[in-house]
Amino acid sequence: MDTHHITPISVYVKVYVILMLLLFATWAISRIQLGPWNNVAAMTIAIIKATLVFLFFMGVKYSSKLTWVWATAGFLWLLVLFGVLIDYMSRGWIPVKGW
Amino acid sequence: MSVTQLENTIPESHPQKTYLNDGNTIGSWLLTKDHKRIAIMFLISISLMFIVGGWAATMIRAELVEPQGHLMSHETYNKMFSMHGIVMIFFFLIPSIPAVLGNFMVPIMIGARDLAFPRLNLLSWYLYIIGAGISLAAMLSGGVDTGWTFYTPYSSVYSNTHVTMTIVGIFIAGFSSIFTGINFIVTIHKMRAPGLTWFRLPLFVWAIYATSIIFLLGTPVIAITLALVVLERTLHLGIFNPAYGGDPILFQNLFWFYSHPAVYIMILPSMGVVSEIIPCFARKKIFGYNFIAFSSLAIALFGFLVWGHHMFVSGQSVYSGMIFSLLSFLIAVPSAVKVFNWTATMYKGRISFDAPMLYALGFIGLFTMGGLTGLYLASLTADVDLHDTYFVVAHFHYIMVGGAIMGFMGGMHFWWPKITGRMYPEKWAKIAAVITFLGFNFTFFPQFILGYMGMPRRYHWYPPEFQTLNILSSIGAAVLAFGYIIPAVYFIWSLKKGPKAPQNPWRATGLEWEEVPSPPPTHNFARLPIVEREAYDYEWMDGRDDSLSAASVAGGKGDG
């Protein structure tokens, strides 16, 4: 028998409302000067929004383990790619003395 | 479409209706969704590309016999080595084992009727053909002289050859790799036969799975990077061009993020092939199955963490260099584990030396040398001198030719009876294997010494003191060429004249040998098999075989 999860419409609508509120929050926070915290706030909200879309709109929350693995693999691997930044951040450092 | 008559009684060993004669029109091939036919089409296409790349290599070696070669101009020479690299890497080595042997064998090995997405598989081949066609057209219409590495800003600003067209070809072929990877991953996850758990899978399947991970996660990065180079060339943007504030080293970072794992795309499937061949010809269960399986995954994943070891002298941060050097030393370990396990498999085996085994043993020897010389390049201090010299050239040829192509040839011989239903001439095959091994060492060992002496790679003219070793290398290349021509001849010969192959000529384990006739029928299995044993259960296999008594397995006589 085929057992396929169908997310009810109410869940979609709730998630949508939260997403729109978060969008407003991002915009509002960007109008306040928080220094480096502006970035943190913007990216945190973006990650929350993306996670909501990922879990509910894309239905990963109700998926099999295998789907979980592959759905998160790409995002995790993106972090590896960001290892490129290590090069740029450490270029100015002087090599350890005595080496 | 079908031309052959269906017969009621199909003999077990030589079925009348196979995937080969299920439709004889060109359309039945070009529109096929059968993974086996697509594999054959890949085999033909990559063989043609191998000829192109091999021809370029021949020209290079011929030119380097003299310190100031006069066969061709500097520009032509540069285009030759670029063509050799681009064709061999993007259009031969990367699709070689996955798209040919993997495509053919993986569904059969796991007991599936086809790959998960047959139409995607066909699309994969078309993308490959279009990509290869565009790149070849670029080479015919004047060529490209950037080397396969496309380093900016030379490729994006200074070179006035057909860089754009070549890159477009590679970009399209990249999607071929991605789709092949998706197909394998889904197929291996979802379509295994009942009872075929992950740890009963043939190790070749593990290797293909690991390779597919790299296809998926690496290829898009180089695709977009090369696309940026094209944008930079055509629209005069400056994302990697320092004249606009761009950073050439960012290109190198992104390029090697794919291109280092790409080396593992080439070598991992070969390791898989060797893991199939050695237990079969040693008549013994493979030693340390789990370690070989997990080392494939480890290589695929850690392979992504070492790209920076191509950039030790590039102006990359010294700290980055140290991290990458450290990780590069560690990634040698899973490879070493594999070598150890293959060797240990032979212990107390019952070894026969058919051609596939000779190739596999050659693979172990050459790969060991290639891997160990990799340590020199992973070491920061040694790399300062050896980087971009012939030492590097020799090292990666030991991996890619000594490793990947030996594995490919071994696999071709091993599965040739299954693929074509014909046997190749064993004696000639053994001769060819030995010639390949000797010719290879003859060609590339002198290049280690050249590199140590300081000859930089991609040099058209070189100081006269390097000539002797270059001549040796070129002679070796001529020998090596015979090692490739002989199999080409007898493979083609065997298609018509070769003796018909039984279902299981090697008495090997695995669904492709035990359950499927040679050549297989279109849908592989009449009834899907149920797997009850672990992989490489040669004790069971030999015990079942009538020619071997139980006593001879346990202690005494060979099977003669």
Added chain:
Amino acid sequence: MLKNHLFANAASSFAPKFDEIFFVLTALSVFFTVLVLSLIVIFAIRYRAASTIDRGKPITHNTKLEFTIIGFLSVVGLGVFFWSAKPYATIYGAPPANAQKIYVIGKQWMWEIQHPDGIRENDALHLPLGRPVQLILISQDVVHSFFVPAFKVKRDVVPGMYTSVWFVPTKIGKFRLFCAQYCGAFHSQMTGWVTVMKPKDFAAWEAAGGSFSEGGHETSMVQAGKALFNKYGCVSCHGVSTGMAPSLSNLYMSKVHLTNGSTAIADDAYIREAILNPTVHVPVGYQPIMPVFKDQLNEGQVLDLIAYIKSLSSTSLPQSPANSASNRSGTDEKVKGKTR
């Protein structure tokens, strides 16, 4: 002793360190290759199908042994890594204080060398024996790589970015110089000679204005920089109290506050950028009116100008461009003491 015979060519302070590691790696490689190959040959003969040897109790796995091998190889790998990291970090790091700075400009397809005293050489480099030398390299066009096999030293020459490497020539002679990074049609002819001379001979060569080289004795880099400074009219704004542009005296290695709110250390890379793309680096209190010199100055002239600007600083700071983003002098002495 043995090492001296094996590696008789070591011609720089770095080369013996390279040789050590090369020797160790070769020993390891030979050991493992021989081990694997002899095991294969022994097994192949002992357990060939025709042999009637005892094959009882075959083993198919041994987790302990595998982990032992993994552990052993990891330790060996880490050992070689640490051993080889130090010389690498040294030559690409801060040079000794007494290091002679020599500027190398790579362009398709030649090497341009500038000595601080103004001697310029093409495809040739003269060095005194036994004195630390720091090469500061930049490319005019594509990526090149400065490679002297006898020194075992190589450094990529990147456009838009200063890289550096330092070493001590330890052997008199004439050594080949190669470009090791593919750079276009005449890549294989982007070669030259490095000549290491006795300090006495070198002094004579210098005094004769590098008479053995093609360039001849010109003005020193500082003087050349000053000439450029006047030629391009820099002085009309950067002169004393014009108010249109900041004064350049004591600029080098000082902190600059920029109009965009950030601060920068005025090192070589900063000054280079400020000359070539001034609009991005406008100090507080000034208008972005400085001309863009990107297409007017080549890298050699920029180096001259930087040398001149450095000379305007009252205290001379022995700082190499490649490491000048951070600080400070004094520690250099320690480096020197430990490594030499």
Added chain:
Amino acid sequence: MSSQLVQPSEEYLWEQYEDRKQQDESYLVGMWTFLSTEIMFFGALFISYAVYRYKYPEAFYAGHEYMNVALGTINTAVLLTSSLTMALAVHFAQKRKRWMQIGMLVITMFLAFGFLGVKFVEYGDKFREHLVPGYNFEWNQANVNRLEASTAPINIIPSLKAGSLPADSAISHDAQMYFIIYFAMTGLHAIHVIIGILIMMVFIVMLVANHPSVRYHMPMEMLGLYWHFVDIVWIFLYPLLYLIPR
């Protein structure tokens, strides 16, 4: 809360599969593996963005001041809404309510067109303001003109050598880098939107014709996943490109 989808398990089954469960799951895993390649595809651009923003923070700040935050915010809202309607379309496909599915798809498509329309306006502004790298980028020129009108007596744009780099090379390249990345990222994203629209069109036509292959709900789910992925990319592009703090 959740209901179960009931479909005859052998319907719409490709011959290589054993049953529908296997087939459905294969589709899902296949799509997710494809999306993981898409992540890496965009990833190369995100890392370029990170590197250059790290190198040229001022230039990125200066560049972002030319962004129309209102339009960017509206576009984010449009795309989020289209994601909702797409999710609903998938929902109705699972429940086999064909006309509702078609309706939702049409709304999604119109929202997508709306997104592209806004993008078109934004791109148009950039053309007019001479902010398109490689085409008419004149960042410095604008500043210069402003300055010349006020204070500076010197003409500071150097004459270009013939055959040298194009005319915009003599300008503040760092700010140009922001716009290169802006166009590369939003451009690649827009290409994905266009591809999404094309697929939606095909679906709508096939659904209206009640073609058997779209009666199976998995292809629709694949389209949904693709569209939500496009949405996720934009969720990150919006703060990164439009809301750069000082």
